[in-house]
Amino acid sequence: MKHNVIAVDLGASSGRIISSSLENGKLELKEQFRFSNQPINITNSLYWDYLKIFQEIKYGLAIAQRDLEKIDSLSVDTWGVDYGFVGNDGNMLATPHSYRDTRTKKYSDALHEKVSPQEMFEQSGIQPDLINSNYQLFADMNLHPYLKNEVSHIMFMPNLVEYFFSGIESNEYTIASTSGLLDGETRELSTEVLDQLGLKKEWFGEISKGGKVLGKILPEISKEMHLDPDIQVINGIGHDTGAAVYSLPMTGSERKNAAFISCGTWSIVGQQTASPVISSDAFEAGLTNEGCFDGSNRLLKNITGLWIVQELQKEWSFKGEMVEFGEMVKQAENAEHIGSYINPNAACFSEPSDMEERIIEFLKKTNQRLPQSRGELLLIVFESLALSYHQTIIELEKATNESIDTIYMFGGGTKNSLLVQLTADFCQTNVVIGPTEASVLGNVLSQYKTLGLIKDEDERIDILNNSFESKCVTPQKLNSINLDERSRDFEKILHDYEVE
Structure with missing residues (x-):
């Protein structure tokens, strides 16, 4: 039986909808749709156009649906460190910034007074960098104090997009690990780091590892785009490099x-x-x-x-x-x-x-x-x-x-x-x-593993060897x-x- 899944592969310049078909231990990939994804400069601030991203993905899914007829699941992988704020009513509180936005420069000295760059590394194992989530979040909390009373969830970009399609808040380990917010030893959210930044642990929820089925695609989306209502949205591998490594x-x-x-x-x-x-x-x-x-x-x-x-x-x-x-x-x-x-x-x-x-x-x-x-x-x-x-x-x-x-x-x-x-x-x-499509491969392999279609590492490697030279x-x-x-x-x- 053929099993079709969709990798939503978002990069810092383009996004792609790529389908994977698994049958008799062999994978086949097909690009269904591609769109531009550039950060937008407004009054010297850089933002991601999340509304366009969402709409383009919906359109790409509709194209894939017509081509494949049945789709088992979808999962999203992106670049690291960026995130979005969701309020108590479930709606976005602000447009997500791009990691290249310069607002972190203004607040880096204040953050370093709380914790030195070397201490940051010792806490989290992440090299200090102004693009990191911890620097961005510290800047956001200082720029917009109202957020402390309005935030319900903070989700990293792949999990934010999955939220748009499933309605389920989540954060996944590989993408969260890029943030500088995890404890270097336990690899769980660090209370010490969060306190230094003025963040609440409950905003991030549980950090999931090893794949998780969030639920079916929202019925209003499946109806609007004529999609299979049983498509499962999966927390697979959120970080593109983490996905690529899983394809080796x-x-x-x-x-x-x-x-x-x-x-x-x-x-x-x-x-x-x-x-x-x-x-x-x-x-x-x-x-x-x-x-x-x-x-x-x-x-x-x-x-x-x-x-x-x-x-x-x-x-x-x-x-x-x-x-x-x-x-x-x-x-x-x-x-x-x-x-x-x-x-x-x-x-x-x-x-x-x-x-x-x-x-x-x-x-x-x-x-x-x-x-x-x-x-x-x-x-x-x-x-x-x-x-x-x-x-x-x-x-x-x-x-x-x-x-x-x-x-x-x-x-x-x-x-x-x-x-x-x-x-x-x-x-x-x-x-x-x-493979040149390493991130996409890791994305779809994580979906098959989460769905129980890949039993263990030996089977994953066999599929890779059967499918790609x-x-x-x-x-x-x-x-x-x-x-x-x-x-x-x-x-x-x-x-x-x-x-x-």
């Missing part, structure tokens, strides 16, 4: 010696651990702890990914030259290695526009050789990204005291064969290329002196150039 065909015993790299506009390099790693080494390395579907931990670091390359591509197109991504990779492959590097995480590369000029300026400031062709410029970027992955792998090994012998790489960036090969070469580790990229044997020299040169650049 790793057994529990394999996890301790495997790392993962989510490779897209931004890269996330991490490792699954049994419990959070809250140590001085982890804090100083910028590592953070987030939750997995099974209640285990993801120790990881956020790194600039292909953002720099995307900005170069956009910049060149504005100048009248359209350069396809595949052509950019080819130019870099044919270029000469000139021994120059950038720090991809330097603040100068985080802003859009003038990216080529910023790279040249960085190289001049650090007294490095300048590229003489577009290919050399791109090779500098790709090598620097791969070296930053290598550096993070070393930091993970130090923090966990476990050696890494396999890297699982997934996301759109895996189409860049040069970057994948450079990652294998610099890390001297096999790289297994996973994986490719293993082996490292080329680089001269050890050459490899050490590149690593030293890259580390020198990181130390010589201040990351603002």
